Amino acid sequence: MQLPEDGLELRERDVLALDVRVKGTLLPNLYFVEEDGRRILQRLPTSTHSSDTPGATTVYFPLSEIRNEDNIPLNPGALREVQIVFEWADMEGVLEIEAVRFLTSWEEVIDTPLRAEEIVAPAGFVVEPIAADILSVTQFQVVAEDTLLVSQQNGRIWWYRDLDGDGFYESRQLYASGFDEVVGLLYDPIDGAVWVGGRGNLWRTLDEDGNGVADLIELRVEGMAWGRHQNNGLIWNPVADPFTGEPPYTWIYFGLGSTGDLEEGDELNATILRFHRNGHGKEALEIVANGVRNAYGLLWAPVLHDGETHWSLFAGENGPDFNAAPDEVNHIRWGLHYGFPEHFGMVDPQNEGDPYSSPVLEVTAHASANSLAYVTNSAWPEEYRTLYVSLFGSVFSAEPVKPAVDRIILTTIDAPDGLTFRGEATLFLDNLSRPLPIATDHNGDLLVGDYGSGVIYRVRYLE
Numbered sequence: 001m002q003l004p005e006d007g008l009e010l011r012e013r014d015v016l017a018l019d020v021r022v023k024g025t026l027l028p029n030l031y032f033v034e035e036d037g038r039r040i041l042q043r044l045p046t047s048t049h050s051s052d053t054p055g056a057t058t059v060y061f062p063l064s065e066i067r068n069e070d071n072i073p074l075n076p077g078a079l080r081e082v083q084i085v086f087e088w089a090d091m092e093g094v095l096e097i098e099a100v101r102f103l104t105s106w107e108e109v110i111d112t113p114l115r116a117e118e119i120v121a122p123a124g125f126v127v128e129p130i131a132a133d134i135l136s137v138t139q140f141q142v143v144a145e146d147t148l149l150v151s152q153q154n155g156r157i158w159w160y161r162d163l164d165g166d167g168f169y170e171s172r173q174l175y176a177s178g179f180d181e182v183v184g185l186l187y188d189p190i191d192g193a194v195w196v197g198g199r200g201n202l203w204r205t206l207d208e209d210g211n212g213v214a215d216l217i218e219l220r221v222e223g224m225a226w227g228r229h230q231n232n233g234l235i236w237n238p239v240a241d242p243f244t245g246e247p248p249y250t251w252i253y254f255g256l257g258s259t260g261d262l263e264e265g266d267e268l269n270a271t272i273l274r275f276h277r278n279g280h281g282k283e284a285l286e287i288v289a290n291g292v293r294n295a296y297g298l299l300w301a302p303v304l305h306d307g308e309t310h311w312s313l314f315a316g317e318n319g320p321d322f323n324a325a326p327d328e329v330n331h332i333r334w335g336l337h338y339g340f341p342e343h344f345g346m347v348d349p350q351n352e353g354d355p356y357s358s359p360v361l362e363v364t365a366h367a368s369a370n371s372l373a374y375v376t377n378s379a380w381p382e383e384y385r386t387l388y389v390s391l392f393g394s395v396f397s398a399e400p401v402k403p404a405v406d407r408i409i410l411t412t413i414d415a416p417d418g419l420t421f422r423g424e425a426t427l428f429l430d431n432l433s434r435p436l437p438i439a440t441d442h443n444g445d446l447l448v449g450d451y452g453s454g455v456i457y458r459v460r461y462l463e
């Protein structure tokens with residue numbers, strides 16, 4: 001398929017859509033050909049649709065994801081031809097191409113599974129799937145009553161929309177794509193920007209013309225050291241900053257993990273960091289706390305103590321993969337050191353804060369304690385209005401550790417290193433595949449993103 005001589009004025013954020021109908025077993029290759037003759041190979045993924053289904057299937061190629069074997073991106077303005085080539089394999093069948101379109105926006109209807117019978121929750125709680133088709137979901141955020149912002153590990157960021165207000169998401173639109181990996185995602189309620197983190201970089205993106213697709217992609221921090229872990233889970237100070245008093249949405253807090261299993265990396269690794277919304281570059285990063293191996297999820301939570309709200313920063317922590325040290329949930333206080341790589345788990349009470357501080361609780365080794373949410377919903381029984389943590393389950397260890405969401409009951413203590421909490425965990429959700437991001441929605445109910453099944457579940461209490 002030849003494009004016009006002078007191109008189509010395509011941009012990186014445009015998407016090639018092919019409406020195809022396949023019979024038989026075909027594995028054709030797709031080539032993007034630039035004006036200088038450079039060809040970039042892509043697999044045309046028809047095999048999953050190789051039945052005799054009557055309707056055409058639409059296959060999407062975001063141009064931002066098209067890279068050659070040296071990872072050099074396609075230059076959309078130089079695209080002159082798209083080729084489908086049958087080569088290198090025995091194939092038999094028919095491929096019909098009904099339409100070739102370049103879209104400025106990839107929007108589609110998605111089906112949501114109706115039931116989540118396999119998920120086990122305490123009596124009175126109902127678990128429902130509300131959004132689907134998000135395999136390897138890494139983060140999500142409730143942006144409005146009918147809108148979720150969702151990221152996939154493969155670098156795609158979506159708006160999920162509940163168009164009819166029934167609480168289930170049946171439509172999605174690609175907001176941005178082409179990031180090597182996304183493990184941090186944050187919507188800015190002040191200016192509508194979306195912050196994106198992964199592989200040592202932090203971007204600020206913006207949809208300037210309001211069509212739902214990012215136009216501005218600005219690299220704000222480049223080249224944080226990463227390896228085994230990255231810069232994860234971005235959150236704002238939701239109220240006047242509890243550490244330093246600036247207005248809400250001034251600071252972005254996140255964890256930068258260690259580069260190795262037991263090696264920290266450089267001075268910014270294995271820390272909790274924060275970054276001012278107007279900051280530029282690594283120089284603008286402030287270290288909040290040290291000795292946290294990999295905090296995937298952070299949370300500011302309004303914990304009640306003696307009738308007063310204490311906004312407290314919590315962080316999950318992945319413990320080492322190749323020793324028996326526990327995972328942790330930590331209460332992050334300014335300037336403290338949480339032990340990695342010297343000390344793991346609880347500290348002797350007489351040595352608290354000198355030099356290391358205890359976690360809120362130790363979590364089963366290799367459970368992969370990741371994201372946190374805090375429920376205040378008055379519709380939930382009082383003993384369930386507390387902190388929750390997602391446990392991804394073991395990845396490397398010989399001893400399998402089950403994926404789950406645990407509830408953590410907090411007790412306030414006055415420790416030598418300050419007012420803090422101790423926690424006791426009990427199983428809350430069982431039989432999930434790989435729970436990763438969790439959050440509360442506008443009603444205060446709990447949402448759980450399952451990396452393994454690509455489903456977001458809502459947990460409500462119905463008595």
Ligand SMILES: [Ca+2]
Nearest residue numbers: 162164166168
């Ligand atoms: Ca709906």
Ligand SMILES: [Ca+2]
Nearest residue numbers: 207209211213
């Ligand atoms: Ca736009």
Ligand SMILES: [Ca+2]
Nearest residue numbers: 338339344345
């Ligand atoms: Ca620790």
